[in-house]
Amino acid sequence: MESLRERSRLGEIIVNKLGSERDFDIVKIMEYNAKERCCGWCYALGPTMRCSKCLRAYCSRECQVKDWKTGCHKLWCGKSGEKCVDYEIRDAGEKGLGLFTLRDFERGEKILVERAVATKPDALGRPIDSSKLLESTTLMSATMALAPTESSSLTVKFVTNSAALSDDDVEDGGSGLFLNFSRVNHDCIGNADHYYVPDLKLMLLVAKCAIPAGTEVTFSYAGSASSTQRGMMLRARGFQCTCTACQDPAIASELDRALELDQKILSFGSFGNVGQAIRAGESLIKLHDKFHASDRLYSRVYYDLFQIAITKKSSVKLGSKYILQAYTHALRFYGREEDEEVKRLKRFVDSPSAHRNYRIMD
Ligand SMILES: [Zn+2]
Ligand SMILES: [Zn+2]
Numbered sequence: 001m002e003s004l005r006e007r008s009r010l011g012e013i014i015v016n017k018l019g020s021e022r023d024f025d026i027v028k029i030m031e032y033n034a035k036e037r038c039c040g041w042c043y044a045l046g047p048t049m050r051c052s053k054c055l056r057a058y059c060s061r062e063c064q065v066k067d068w069k070t071g072c073h074k075l076w077c078g079k080s081g082e083k084c085v086d087y088e089i090r091d092a093g094e095k096g097l098g099l100f101t102l103r104d105f106e107r108g109e110k111i112l113v114e115r116a117v118a119t120k121p122d123a124l125g126r127p128i129d130s131s132k133l134l135e136s137t138t139l140m141s142a143t144m145a146l147a148p149t150e151s152s153s154l155t156v157k158f159v160t161n162s163a164a165l166s167d168d169d170v171e172d173g174g175s176g177l178f179l180n181f182s183r184v185n186h187d188c189i190g191n192a193d194h195y196y197v198p199d200l201k202l203m204l205l206v207a208k209c210a211i212p213a214g215t216e217v218t219f220s221y222a223g224s225a226s227s228t229q230r231g232m233m234l235r236a237r238g239f240q241c242t243c244t245a246c247q248d249p250a251i252a253s254e255l256d257r258a259l260e261l262d263q264k265i266l267s268f269g270s271f272g273n274v275g276q277a278i279r280a281g282e283s284l285i286k287l288h289d290k291f292h293a294s295d296r297l298y299s300r301v302y303y304d305l306f307q308i309a310i311t312k313k314s315s316v317k318l319g320s321k322y323i324l325q326a327y328t329h330a331l332r333f334y335g336r337e338e339d340e341e342v343k344r345l346k347r348f349v350d351s352p353s354a355h356r357n358y359r360i361m362d
């Protein structure tokens, strides 16, 4: 239990670190507890009302309206998990807090959909945008409650807890700090995948497989890294993983094999080896089945196979089969027909010849 002196010290730190001149209510700042139900918009504890269509909770009508529009709840109402209803944040042993399911989730279901409370545009040392944090004292206290310690600066919290806002480190799309999503622990295989929807500015946490109630939700912090790279990244972050892949070298090498196959598909394709590309793709899909890969990865493999199959007249029909698979997996993952990726794939389902590769080798 902290003393009153420590409490006011924290208040001071919060005000100084976030650089605001507002008169903060220290008691309220100290109140936040990640384990409790909170407002879907401002994270205030003890919300008194809820969405009339789903169980999302709010502290006020004002927050509900903001969440409906700016938070895009109108798109996800009834389609995403809610803290303390569908999932909870609780102790996960040595890992500190973790996120656990309170009900069964099906593959593709959104465990949570969350906006960032602070963002950083890129790795170039540009400042963190913490303007959202200043919207409410509870939002700040929730942020201060993040690891490593309550009194560590926002910058340190950012380094420890932020998630990339772009896909697989392909490009530097910046990073964001999320209060509930940040509680999800690492596992090299994991049962969930995450994706930041840039046009909505929302992070999706998606079940990769059926997840029973009472299970910890995890994903790989290392994305599509090889086992060697993954080990280095995890050590740099200061923790040791005890997942099955880290304990069993045979599993780790199968995961590496999946990465190799992924690269081979496109290289075979670019040399016109359609048959070999398809064989590599089908081996990769078997590995994805084994490790219950995310629908996002399945969609990517099937799209690659489509791009290759349609280069030759003899495999165009197969291409149509692949693009339908790519679209079906993407729809389950992204969850909306209006999603940019889903729309892009749908266009090729309707008309494979709209793709620039169509029968280029005839
Ligand atoms: Zn609120
Ligand atoms: Zn709702």
Ligand SMILES: [Zn+2]
Pocket (backbone or CB within 6 Å): 187, 188, 189, 241, 242, 243, 244, 245, 246
């Ligand atoms: Zn591991």
